[in-house]
Amino acid sequence: MDEFLYQNLPLSLQSMKGLKKMNFIKAVESTWQKNNSLVCVGLDSDVAKIPLRFQDLENPLFEFNKAIVDATTDLVCAYKPQIAYYSASSAEQDLILTIDYIHRNYPGIPVILDAKRGDIGATSEKYVQEVFDRYKADAVTVNPYLGFDALQPFLNQKDKGVIILCRTSNPGARDIQDLESNRQKLYQIVAFKAVHEWNDNGNVLLVVGATFPGELKEIRTIVGDMPLLVPGIGAQGGDVEKAVVNGKSRNGTGMIINSSRGIIYAGQGDDFARAAREATMSLRDQINQFR
Amino acid sequence: MDEFLYQNLPLSLQSMKGLKKMNFIKAVESTWQKNNSLVCVGLDSDVAKIPLRFQDLENPLFEFNKAIVDATTDLVCAYKPQIAYYSASSAEQDLILTIDYIHRNYPGIPVILDAKRGDIGATSEKYVQEVFDRYKADAVTVNPYLGFDALQPFLNQKDKGVIILCRTSNPGARDIQDLESNRQKLYQIVAFKAVHEWNDNGNVLLVVGATFPGELKEIRTIVGDMPLLVPGIGAQGGDVEKAVVNGKSRNGTGMIINSSRGIIYAGQGDDFARAAREATMSLRDQINQFR
Numbered sequence: 321m322d323e324f325l326y327q328n329l330p331l332s333l334q335s336m337k338g339l340k341k342m343n344f345i346k347a348v349e350s351t352w353q354k355n356n357s358l359v360c361v362g363l364d365s366d367v368a369k370i371p372l373r374f375q376d377l378e379n380p381l382f383e384f385n386k387a388i389v390d391a392t393t394d395l396v397c398a399y400k401p402q403i404a405y406y407s408a409s410s411a412e413q414d415l416i417l418t419i420d421y422i423h424r425n426y427p428g429i430p431v432i433l434d435a436k437r438g439d440i441g442a443t444s445e446k447y448v449q450e451v452f453d454r455y456k457a458d459a460v461t462v463n464p465y466l467g468f469d470a471l472q473p474f475l476n477q478k479d480k481g482v483i484i485l486c487r488t489s490n491p492g493a494r495d496i497q498d499l500e501s502n503r504q505k506l507y508q509i510v511a512f513k514a515v516h517e518w519n520d521n522g523n524v525l526l527v528v529g530a531t532f533p534g535e536l537k538e539i540r541t542i543v544g545d546m547p548l549l550v551p552g553i554g555a556q557g558g559d560v561e562k563a564v565v566n567g568k569s570r571n572g573t574g575m576i577i578n579s580s581r582g583i584i585y586a587g588q589g590d591d592f593a594r595a596a597r598e599a600t601m602s603l604r605d606q607i608n609q610f611r
Numbered sequence: 612m613d614e615f616l617y618q619n620l621p622l623s624l625q626s627m628k629g630l631k632k633m634n635f636i637k638a639v640e641s642t643w644q645k646n647n648s649l650v651c652v653g654l655d656s657d658v659a660k661i662p663l664r665f666q667d668l669e670n671p672l673f674e675f676n677k678a679i680v681d682a683t684t685d686l687v688c689a690y691k692p693q694i695a696y697y698s699a700s701s702a703e704q705d706l707i708l709t710i711d712y713i714h715r716n717y718p719g720i721p722v723i724l725d726a727k728r729g730d731i732g733a734t735s736e737k738y739v740q741e742v743f744d745r746y747k748a749d750a751v752t753v754n755p756y757l758g759f760d761a762l763q764p765f766l767n768q769k770d771k772g773v774i775i776l777c778r779t780s781n782p783g784a785r786d787i788q789d790l791e792s793n794r795q796k797l798y799q800i801v802a803f804k805a806v807h808e809w810n811d812n813g814n815v816l817l818v819v820g821a822t823f824p825g826e827l828k829e830i831r832t833i834v835g836d837m838p839l840l841v842p843g844i845g846a847q848g849g850d851v852e853k854a855v856v857n858g859k860s861r862n863g864t865g866m867i868i869n870s871s872r873g874i875i876y877a878g879q880g881d882d883f884a885r886a887a888r889e890a891t892m893s894l895r896d897q898i899n900q901f902r
Contacts, residue, residue: 364734404730404737410745412703436730438754439695440781440847443655446695454701463729465756465776467783485756490731492758499792499800506797509790556731 343523344459344481345547347430351397352573357604358564358611360432360549361392361596362580363401363418367409369585371592381406381414386421388584391593393426395600398459398576400432400549419456430458432549432576436485437474438463444473452480459483461527461549464510471518478521486510486539489529489552507535511542525549528567530558530577537566545569547576553603554582560603564610572611579603634814635750635772636838638721642688643864648895649855649902651723651840652683652887653871654692654709658700660876662883672697672705677712679875682884684717686891689750689867691723691840710747721749723840723867727776728765729754735764743771750774752818752840755801762809769812777801777830780820780843798826802833816840819858821849821868828857836860838867844894845873851894855901863902870894 352358365381365388374380389399399422406415419431433455437447451460459481462474474482487497487507497507504512507528514524528539530552539548548567552558560577567575583603587595643649656672656679665671680690690713697706710722724746728738742751750772753765765773778788778798788798795803798819805815819830821843830839839858843849851868858866874894878886 366737402730402734402737404728404734404741408737408740408745410703412701436728436754437695439693439727440779440842443693443695446657446693446699449699450695454699463727463754463756465754465787466779466781467786467788469781469783470779471783488731488757488761490757490760492760492762495758495804496756496797496801497758499790499797501790501792501797506787506790506792510787513786551731 343479344430345523345525347428347458348397348481348547348576349573351429354428355394355396356608357395357397358573358575358577358607359396359600359604360398360400360576360578361388361396361583361600362434362551362578363388363399363584364405364580365401365584366405367411371588371590379411379414379417381409381411382417382421385414385418387593388596389418389422389426391597392583392600393429395597395604396429398430398432400434400578400580402434402580415455423456430481432459432461432481432483433457434461436461436463438466438470440466441469441473444470448473448477452477459525461485468518475518475521475523478523480523481525482523483525483527483549484510484514484518486514486526487528487532487535489531489556489558493529493532508538508542511539515543515546525576527551529556530560530563530567531556533559533562533566536563540567540569540574545574547574549576549578551578553577554579560606561610564607568611577603577607634770635721636814636816638719638749639688639838639867640864642720645719646685646687647899648686648688649864649866649868649898650687650891650895651689651691651867651869652679652687652874652891653725653842653869654679654690654875655696655871656692656875657696658702662879662881670702670705670708672700672702673708673712676705676709678884679887680709680713680717682888683874683891684720686888686895687720689721689723691725691869693725693871706746714747721772723750723752723772723774724748725752727752727754729757729761731757732760732764735761739764739768743768750816752776759809766809766812766814769814771814772816773814774816774818774840775801775805775809777805777817778819778823778826780822780847780849784820784823799829799833802830806834806837816867818842820847821851821854821858822847824850824853824857827854831858831860831865836862836865838865840867840869842869844868845870851897852901855898859902868894868898
């Protein structure tokens with residue numbers, strides 16, 4: 321099931337005794353290094369926005385994604401399809417095909433399913449099946465509002481990444497996440513619990529929006545070198561320099577910086593894939609200036 | 612699209628001038644009265660648990676749900692499929708068929724899609740499409756962690772119910788929801804915002820678990836007569852008397868009390884539908900003692 325087979329890893333990792341699979345975080349560490357890139361391409365592919373020539377195909381979103389992936393695979397640390405775009409247009413099959421395509425053709429590049437799931441334990445078990453058995457994602461975003469037992473079925477998947485919402489990139493993030501309890505804001509408490517209570521399997525990451533660089537810095541201080549998924553660059557207005565300077569880990573990595581619309585819709589015509597490649601390269605280089 | 616056509620409503624409502632559709636809360640008020648029931652049957656239907664004879668059918672979950680619905684329709688105020696069960700087993704079509712079946716055959720009985728969605732605005736728009744355009748649910752459960760702008764695309768659907776997680780029924784609910792800020796617990800703050808900041812369209816409800824009757828009472832005080840979706844009866848151990856006494860509104864309604872496993876798996880053999888009917892009737896009567 322898991323596509324991170326050892327033969328696709330750098331030699332330094334292949335030599336680890338008995339390694340057959342690697343967990344999500346190790347896979348990201350490997351792509352950070354191999355591709356010298358912290359960029360994650362968000363596959364928020366929308367039938368209404370992809371080039372016309374895809375729209376009559378049987379699996380338009382998959383065909384579009386395939387072209388984007390083929391054009392960017394040496395420039396990214398991960399891909400991140402947003403499941404809402406597929407669910408809204410009955411395109412489950414496109415999502416399955418996309419993740420399978422990446423795993424088969426570019427093994428070692430992890431796929432994050434952005435689904436923000438969260439429910440009581442028995443139901444979370446079903447979401448685990450959805451995300452990891454059905455779609456075969458390597459990591460998933462989850463919502464912490466229901467507490468530990470709701471997260472546990474996800475956390476139990478040792479080889480998978482569990483990326484917990486901490487401080488999101490939207491303006492309304494402050495409504496709930498900034499509430500203070502004992503002089504700690506809720507997002508700081510979530511960050512603390514993520515490190516000290518929820519990470520027994522070493523597979524936890526956090527979502528922290530690039531739109532709030534001050535908060536990114538505080539969270540980096542709380543979590544040490546825990547990797548962060550950072551949305552909010554591009555269409556949402558996050559500043560690359562501030563995000564990287566405040567969010568990077570000690571060795572200049574530690575971030576999976578997502579751009580969706582800014583990359584996949586960089587070009588509108590026949591050259592959309594080349595435009596996506598250029599946008600990815602440009603973002604990678606911009607990020608690398610500040611690492 | 613909306614199945615709550617006026618001809619299926621009680622005469623008192625039919626006489627309202629110009630009423631063609633009604634919003635979700637009005638529909639629930641109508642079924643509370645018509646069926647004298649606060650019971651919601653949770654269609655958490657699992658291919659591994661339904662009677663063997665369904666398992667070879669093309670749409671096993673739909674056929675099972677159909678039998679449960681046919682056996683309980685005069686005893687409930689709503690149905691609530693949990694989407695994770697359908698997503699986990701690639702059964703989107705079963706979910707579509709189930710909701711359509713209820714709307715066509717029992718118009719006026721609202722369907723809540725339990726999906727606990729929540730994402731930034733642009734993505735929430737896609738979830739709105741998923742839940743209301745694709746599945747044609749009448750209400751959806753949503754997660755408040757991302758704040759107002761994440762809820763707004765749902766709240767904008769005036770005829771639909773937006774059921775915001777407040778105090779959930781699981782043990783870990785306390786991890787985040789009980790954190791105190793200015794002497795108010797987070798779930799109290801969510802309840803306050805739900806009433807005073809998020810309810811411009813009069814379509815907001817809250818999820819409050821039956822497993823915490825003290826919290827149910829506090830929340831009832833904060834929200835006045837706002838309807839509450841109350842899970843946690845049955846398999847999760849919530850006490851019916853305490854839940855009803857603490858959670859009811861001034862006129863002895865105000866609650867959509869969900870039971871899933873306790874009803875749909877009440878019987879295991881050929882009599883499962885009769886057993887489900889008896890379990891529903893029994894729960895309805897038990898609840899009605901304390902209203």
